[in-house]
Amino acid sequence: MTTGYEFINGADLIDRARVHAWLSEQAYWAKGRTREKQDAAIDGSRNYGIRDRATGEQVAYARVVTDGATFAWLCDVFVAPAVRGAGVGKMLVEGVIADLEPLGLRRMLLATADAHGLYERYGFTRPDAGVDYLVKTMS
Numbered sequence: 001m002t003t004g005y006e007f008i009n010g011a012d013l014i015d016r017a018r019v020h021a022w023l024s025e026q027a028y029w030a031k032g033r034t035r036e037k038q039d040a041a042i043d044g045s046r047n048y049g050i051r052d053r054a055t056g057e058q059v060a061y062a063r064v065v066t067d068g069a070t071f072a073w074l075c076d077v078f079v080a081p082a083v084r085g086a087g088v089g090k091m092l093v094e095g096v097i098a099d100l101e102p103l104g105l106r107r108m109l110l111a112t113a114d115a116h117g118l119y120e121r122y123g124f125t126r127p128d129a130g131v132d133y134l135v136k137t138m139s
């Protein structure tokens with residue numbers, strides 16, 4: 001089902017205006033994020049997407065913040081509403097994991113309100129019993 005799509009890797013391939021519109025208008029965790037803030041986040045991250053081979057249009061985005069050695073944070077995962085349910089999200093997460101694998105990281109984290117099922121298939125679990133991840137909201 002995803003043969004018409006290709007995985008893209010690298011900030012230079014990302015449609016920044018599109019990503020900003022998706023996240024700032026539709027993502028519950030990034031509503032109202034400015035273009036300047038989003039661009040800064042892209043510049044400081046490893047950036048990935050899925051592109052429609054026929055039109056060249058980007059249909060999904062994700063980024064990873066990592067030290068490149070021990071730890072990574074997967075965030076801003078977004079699939080365009082028109083193409084959801086067709087395997088694009090899975091293709092994206094698989095591509096991200098494959099790109100990070102050679103780094104030999106110890107842990108990858110993410111936060112999600114409702115897409116646990118997508119990530120569980122790739123080995124994401126809740127923290128071990130007795131371990132909490134604490135969050136400080138700073139702005």
Ligand SMILES: CC(C)(COP(=O)(O)OP(=O)(O)OC[C@H]1O[C@@H](n2cnc3c(N)ncnc32)[C@H](O)[C@@H]1OP(=O)(O)O)[C@@H](O)C(=O)NCCC(=O)NCCS
Binds near residue numbers: 078086116
């Ligand atoms: C969540 C999201 C990335 C999934 O993308 P998608 O392209 O629709 O997903 P896929 O078609 O590749 O399939 C996802 C798989 O995970 C499962 N899944 C579990 N929870 C899900 C959820 N909340 N949304 C979508 N799929 C979910 C699906 O059932 C599917 O499994 P299946 O193939 O066995 O049926 C997409 O719906 C999205 O961008 N949502 C809005 C933003 C968001 O919530 N991002 C995640 C925050 S971490």
